[in-house]
Amino acid sequence: MIDISYVITVYNKAPYMEPMLNGLERQSGDFSREYIFVDDGSTDNSVEMIRERTKGWDNVRIITRENGGISVATNTGGFAASGEFIKIVDADDVLTSYASRRMLEMMREHKLDHLSAKWVLSDDVEAEALKQEDESGSVHIINDPLREFIKRGMAGSTSTMVRTSMFKEMGGADPEVFVQDVSIPLRVAGRGRMGSTDLLAVIGPRDVDGRMMGAHPTMVYTMSANMYHFLRDNPDVPTQLQRLAFKRCAGRAWKWAKREQKKSMFSKDFYLYLMAQLPIWYKTANWIKETLHTWDNEEIRHPPKRG
Known part of the structure; x- marks a missing residue:
């Protein structure tokens, strides 16, 4: 080998x-x-x-x-x-x-x-x-x-x-x-x-065309999208970790919405952030999916669709 x-x-x-x-x-x-x-x-x-x-x-x-x-x-x-x-x-x-x-x-x-x-x-x-x-x-x-x-x-x-x-x-x-x-x-x-x-x-x-790091919207979105896909495909992940993942993703979305999009506490982004603090969720993939909408109007790079 x-x-x-x-x-x-x-x-x-x-x-x-x-x-x-x-x-x-x-x-x-x-x-x-x-x-x-x-x-x-x-x-x-x-x-x-x-x-x-x-x-x-x-x-x-x-x-x-x-x-x-x-x-x-x-x-x-x-x-x-x-x-x-x-x-x-x-x-x-x-x-x-x-x-x-x-x-x-x-x-x-x-x-x-x-x-x-x-x-x-x-x-x-x-x-x-x-x-x-x-x-x-x-x-x-x-x-x-x-x-x-x-x-x-x-x-x-x-x-x-x-x-x-x-x-x-x-x-x-x-x-x-x-x-x-x-x-x-x-x-x-x-x-x-x-x-x-x-x-x-x-x-x-240090300077290269197309590098996606830190605050680049594609990278920030990708962190939450990966977690959504992972929990969707692995629903038996322990509840405590599912809740923690929801908190992290909702917090990431609200931080972006507040800082980059100037959204207020009356936004859906803040609502999801509040929901993530509640210790009542067992499966959180669909909640995390909702947080992805924060980046709907951002320029996110996705794999090309075929067919």
Whole structure:
């Protein structure tokens, strides 16, 4: 079996790909590896760059598909993976030279299904990655990952590694949302063993077209949409966690409505926030679904509908 399958999703990232490819080539260690590039309908010369740059590399596959969003592209690569572990890589990020080897060691030593590492932003990702030499990172085991996810949230892409069998068993990322960063850790949290490490594994560009972080409406919406889909599909989640999830999602919606949309306490958003405080709910998926309407008039990126 191959040790690590790199799944690299690409959509019009030609300006950023040379440092990413350099980072892949620099990965130290004698583990076996395969590279699965998923071109998500790029209209620039991304695919040509990959073909030219990876000449001479072993075990390279390039999958081209109609544009469907990051989650769908990640699933295309993840379901094709034959390695023991999947290392997701965004096409604009750069791995530190020791990242894969050290994360592989941690995954095996602690029998993890998902590991999240540290990442930072930089104005010069290549130079910053080349400076990194401290590969001593420690591992923190997350004892109750679903509760931890609901209380504090988890997200990550290039900074994570996931066991391939777990990825396939849980159905990969949530295909109903555009971004995969949140749904993968949530789905693993419901059934797997998770950890985090202070190992610096990824350098990301500070300014990049299409990056969705923090207060971007797509990311805020996605956090609640993922939770709605998860509880809809897993209705036996303990009641206490269902209530906590409703509180978190209703609070997120009301905060957005008040700050970004200038809504008042007479709005539906505030009503749902109040309802979430009541300790009477047993199943909360449909309540969380109602909170999603806060973003009805925002520009949210969704996977393209087919057929």
